[in-house]
Amino acid sequence: MIAAYDLPLVMSSFLVAVLAAYAALYFGARLVSATGVERWRWLASGAFLMGTGIWTMHFVGMRAMPMKMAMSFDIPMTLVSWFAAVSASGIALHIIGRKQLGSVLFVGATLSMASGIAIMHYLGMYAMQMSAPPVFNTGFLVLSIAIAIVASGSALALCRKLQEMEGSSALVVQFIAALVMAAAICGMHYTGMMAMTFPEGAVPAIDNGLRGSWMGIPLAIFCMALLSVALFVTALDVRYRRELAEHKVEDDKRVAELAFSDSATGLPNRSALEQRMLDIFALGDARKNPFALVYLEVANFRELSSGMDSESVNLLVSKISEPLRKQMPRDVLLARYSPNSFFALVPEHESARHTSMYQWIREHAGTTSMQVLWRTGQSVYPVTGNSTRKLIRAAMVPRDPGEIGRFTDITRETELTAAAPALNS
DSSP, X not given: OOOOOOHXXXXXXXXXXXXXXXXXXXXXXXXXXXXXXXXXXXXXXXXHHHHHHHHHHHHHHHHTSOOSSOOEEOHHHHHHHHHHXXXXXXHHHHHHTXXXXXXXXXXXXXXXXXXXXXXXXXXXXXXXXXXXXXXXXXXXXXXXXXXXXXXXXXXXXXXXXXXXXXXXXXXXXXXXXXXHHHHHHHHXXXXXXXXXXXXXXXXXXXXXXXXXXXXXXXXXXHHHHHHHHHHXXXXXXXXXXXXXXXXXXXXXXXXXXXXXXXXXXXXXXXXXXXHHXXXXXHTOOGGGSOEEEEEEEETTHHHHHTTOOHHHHHHHHHHHHHHHHHHSOTTOEEEEEETTEEEEEEETTTSGGGHHHHHHHHHTSSOOSSOOOEEEEEEEXXXXXXXXXXXXXXXXXXXXXXXXXXXXXXXXOXXXXXXXXXXXX
């Protein structure tokens, strides 16, 4: 009864299988990160696309087999074959989309999908309701079922692998996986057609309600259009997820900046200062990473800010800090430590490049148009201490401004450290 295969229809069936596999793999990969209603939406879409794609590929492949008489199908059996493909795909994707998946569940998902493909295929062929019963070739029958199992297992394994990948590399792997999966599905179909044949002279039942002319190119075009929409949605989702990831990175960066930034001056805050010190401690070798802390406190801040509202106080602090900021070299961290105090963390504190900064502090100490009374101090890592608490407490011990930037007599002054003002918790 088989004369030859129609090559354009064979290629159409393969193209449908590729598009269905590509869309289903993406939808299935999204399941692991989706929850609630969103997960069921992706699951239903993936099952519908995969099942419909496999089902369409089957009937387009059937039309690729020319017959001497008009091909027709029983509508209820054809619909049941579609439902079997969609249901099996849904069960398989539901299992494979779990966050934790053991070998038993994986095998169950594979067998579920393979069973759906096999039922869909042979039921779809039976839907022709031929006048003579089919003849089975046992070897090809077993081979077709084996291909269905291997194809299903490979597809689900690739789907599972894609859940762990992101970016353009995931899309490339997904396309390759879709080609492999489509080849396996088509291999199962055409092997199955060799496993189940009808005797010469058999004709479809005259009461079949579905004309075969609708099951070739028209069905392929409809399914391709449906899958194209799905792929368009997939592309939008990829772009949306990429933008969402970029926004998250920006938001995290903004939150981090706010956490380590003083809102009034824009300078690093106390947390940023302590984090920078901890980063230096983590380098390990103190001899290669020495630094000094220079403490600058506005001793008469209460008098200067008396009667001001919060906005005016912020302007005052910003005005006081601006001259300090201008004197700091690029590698010096100037931080606002408290409402009326600042710290400068000076790496390689004895370097000649910091001479002008020290000189300016000694002579001006941040003088503004207002009369500011400065209290100054300094400490050195690792000489004065080897922890943030010790170094900060030592730097807060009042010193004559003329001593700032001169470190020759710096020692572990434990009694002075103990006498320093208590740190705020």
